[in-house]
Amino acid sequence: MLTELPQHMQDYLTKEDVPWLSIEEINARFPHITAKEITPVAKHVKPMLSLENMFDLNDLVKFISQIRKKLDLTEETPIEFCIEPKLDGLALSLTYENGKLIEASTRGDGQTGEDVLPMVKHMKSIPQVINFTGSKLVVRGEVFLKRDDFREINAKRLAANLVLYKTPRNTAVGLLKSKQPTEDTEKLSFFAYSVVEMDTAGMTLQTQFESLSFLEKIGLPVNPQRVIRTDKDCLKGIDEIQQLRPNLPYGIDGAVLKVNNFEFQKRLGESSTSPYWARAWKFPSAVGYTYLEDVIWSVGRLGAVTPVAKLTPVTIDGITIEKATLHNLDFIRHLRLQKNSYVTVERAGDVIPSIVGRAFDTRENPVYEEILPPTQCPSCQRELKVESKALWCSGGYECPDQAIQSLAYFCSKDCLDIPFMGIEAVKLFYSLGWIKTIDSVFTLLQRRKEISQLPRWSVKKTSKLLDGILAKTKESHDMVRIVMGLGIPMVGRRTASLICQSFTQSGWESLIHCLEHPETLAVGPMTQSAIRVFWSSLENREMVKRLSHFLPLIRDSSNLGSTNTGGLPTSSKVCMSGIIKGLTRDEAKKLVERHGHTVVDNVTKSISTLVIGEKPSEKKLSQARKFNIPIVEWNTYCNKLQ
Ligand SMILES: [Zn+2]
Incomplete structure (x- = not known):
């Protein structure tokens, strides 16, 4: 079971929409793993709160008037704010004792974080020893990855044929929470932004601005970009930070406003989730304006020919953009794009930039040119077909x-x-x-x-x-992956799964039978015809035959993703014993768990079934008999699962 976590981590780093699991979520999803097994935890001296967001002027006005009311200040009394860039990273708490780093933890649930000291010790940006003689100092800050470092890490991954990381932020989280430090861990950057606890006689800090200077003085890295503005000039301060955005070597997604005076902060207090004295101002996603010079038609793996815009290079949020996806012909028509159009380009996170629309062109008499879809494949010059609004090369x-x-x-x-x-x-x-x-x-x-x-x-x-x-x-190889890898036009993961599910027996023979008779598959007529065309080619048939010699072992895992529980109770605890033909123990376990059941290691009174394969353990069998627990063979159990 523990092996599933690194896989999830891989997914988190390389796929979109895969969330990082907090300790609570891990506990919920993997109940038999205790938090201690995953990563040690550390209790925060004060809760690590998050900031409430502001999106427009109304939010800002409301924020300031609430402060004024709570502090009982007149309209004339200015309120000072310390405004800092909001880094796109993750919060980290550091504890120094007698100037030595002894603890480092993430935010976690705000009360308790994950102990990441072993990783932090490998970060070059965080000093192990600081120039502070007091007995204890707890500081907080942000861990992030600079753009250049992110690019370097991905360049190395590209060279090693590894899936590329999606965003600097995801990568920073992944690196900080991994089990083993790597040379990439050293690249993580850190900026301290607050003093949470300080044990030292006599010395006190009065303001946020002062505490940042103090952190800098004792040797901690602090973001040099920060300004002090009164409430009347707040917007100007935010704008100043936003102007910096394209030229900073790291990503920021907003500005943080903190009431500068610590006495005021104390009086304002905090809710259970966020302080009343600070807010985050979120910047809109970064856009740029440029010319659409040309359209390049690129041919994908399965034959789809898609348009990519070649742009006059434009810098957005510090990154030079030269290309943007145009999706398909409909997209081009919908936005009424033409060659030489002046366009708005948006870059959100680190995904491929996209054209949002045409921008107002102030040039005198610009000449535009219609974007015409090609009739021939740009790679092999074959005649292209139009299907499902897309262009296809059948080569x-x-x-x-x-x-x-x-x-x-x-x-x-x-x-x-x-x-x-x-x-x-x-x-x-x-x-x-x-x-x-x-x-x-x-x-x-x-x-x-x-x-x-x-x-x-x-x-x-x-x-x-x-x-x-x-x-x-x-x-042995996963059959769905092999089917996807064959390169049959229009056959992606979903269709590959369908093909594999219709197998009467696993193996190449079944696959070949399916390819010969696509009409027996639960797929649309277009896909059937694509399979028929693929199989009608002698070269493809020969290729599949040769492949079956090179990769004799394929296994069926097409139904692992199903969540149907069939004739069994919706969730139950089962124990497994013995060898299950064609599956590793982990795969069998996963299959059972995907159906909502829990697999435990020992036979106890609380389990519903003992599932057995070949040569089950005598001890487990006798225990099951003792507790009157049904003993079911794997195949029978599986039939109930389906
Ligand atoms: Zn072609």
Whole structure:
């Protein structure tokens, strides 16, 4: 079960919409893992609160008038605010004793955080020793990743054929919460922004601004960008921070306003979740204006030909944008885009920028040009077809761009996961004519000498590549992934799952039967016809046949994702024993758990069933008999699950 957490972490780092799990969520989802097993926890001396957001002027006016009322100040009395950039990272609490770092924890639920001291000790930006002689100091700040460091980490991942991280923030969270420090951990940056507790005789801090200077003086990194403004000039201060945004080496998503006077802060107090003396002003997502110079039509793995806008380079939020996705023809028509249009480009987070619309063009007599969809494939010059509002090239492996994309996908983490077979390596071997269809990846095994003589391919690297390829021929592979990797137009994960679910028995024979008879599949007529076209080609049939020799072991996991509980109670505790044919223990466990049941290690009175495979443990059998617990064979149990 513990092995599921790193997978979730991988997903968190590389996919969108995958949330980071807090300790509470981990407890809820993985009840048999105690928090201690995941990561040690640390109790905060004072709750770590979050800030309430302001989005417009009304929010700001309300915030200030509430402060005035609570402090009983007249309209004439100015209120001073310390305004700081709001970093896009995660909060960290540091404790120093006699000047030495002894504790570091994340926010967690606000009361208790995760102890991340081992990772923090590897961060170059956080000093282990500070120039502070008092007995205890607790400070808080933000951990983040600078853009250049983020790019560097991703460049390394690209070279190693690993899935790229999505955003600097996700990466920072992942690095800080990982189990083992890496050289990337060193790259994490930190800015301290508040003093929470200070044990020292005589010395007191009066204001937020003063405390930032103090933190700086004792050797902690502090964001140099900060301003003091009275309530009347607040907006100006926020604007000053926003102006800095494009030129900062890290991402910020707003400004933080704190009442500067600590005495005032104390009187204003806080709710259970946020202080009454501070607010975050959120900036809108970053936009830029530029010209749409041209449209490039690119061919995807499954033959879809999609438009990409080539833009006059424009800098948005510190990053130069030269391309933006145009999705499809409808999108272009809907926004009435033409070549040479002046357009608004939006960049939210680190996703591919997109064109939001046309902007007002102030040039005199600009000349626009209609964007016409190509009639021929830009890669193989085949006639294109229009289907589902998209353009398609039916070239398959005969189309160079599709072949390269298919090969790269087949070797990627999403499919076979072959080390050192990133897109650059695929392009190189393809250009040399060594690989063409996915099965030909295995013929590289006969080219050891030739590969090792290529520029930038050492004997050692070649060995690692070929060892990786060889290893794949001995492993068993998830059938859904293999079906997706075949490169059948219109067959993505959903269709691949459907194909695999209709198998009467697992293995290549079933797959071939399905491809021969797409009419038996629960897929639409278009997909059926795509499969028929794919299978009508002798080359493809030969390719699948050769592939079945290279990858003899495939296993069915198409129904692992189902949540139907069928004839069993909606949730129950079961114990498993013995060897289950065709599945690892972990896979079997996951299958049961996906149906809402819990798998426990020992036979106790509270379990509903003992599920057995081959050679179950005698001890578990006798215990089950003693407690009168039903003993069910795996296959029978599975039938009930479906
Ligand atoms: Zn083509």
